Amino acid sequence: AAGVIQSPRHLIKEKRETATLKCYPIPRHDTVYWYQQGPGQDPQFLISFYEKMQSDKGSIPDRFSAQQFSDYHSELNMSSLELGDSALYFCASSWGQDGYTFGSGTRLTVV
């Protein structure tokens, strides 16, 4: 069965650079979520989209933005990167009783 696809798997950026993370949800899943997991921390909700519209927002920095496109894939854009942005970024998708499925994550390292 198809899973949630995230790309890239690993990303190294320098401070003040910009990064774009991509997420391809499971086909027919209508909701996408983004989470950030710092080292030794639990995943923290950033933002979600339902049918391409933002549906909920967590503690997402103003430097971050996200959107969901017509094909339901989503992108998380992070600008002016800081060392503290180094983390695992997870995307998840869901649809009704299909529940919640997480991608394998993107490990972002800011140097």
Place this chain on the structure above:
Amino acid sequence: AQKVTQAQTEISVVEKEDVTLDCVYETRDTTYYLFWYKQPPSGELVFLIRRNSFDEQNEISGRYSWNFQKSTSSFNFTITASQVVDSAVYFCALSENEPSNTGKLIFGQGTTLQVKP
């Protein structure tokens, strides 16, 4: 406010021992979902179980079992006859809405389980 507490930060057991991971949650809603995820050293979040607030039946899946008690707001996870491959961080999580809508997950702090041979 929603909150999930996993009081055990780290647990260490010897292979074949049984181990229970505790999870206590707080929510004002009557409809909610509880989850358990496993995060091995490779980093991915592996789904283990989802339980809705109206289903208090305990569940068993192989060596895994879950005890949901609304009276104590707990959703504990037991691994029977633990194996080295069970070593991972385990997260309990709470969602207050249908996952298909605005059902963001609130995670507990996680419990690191180490199973020694």
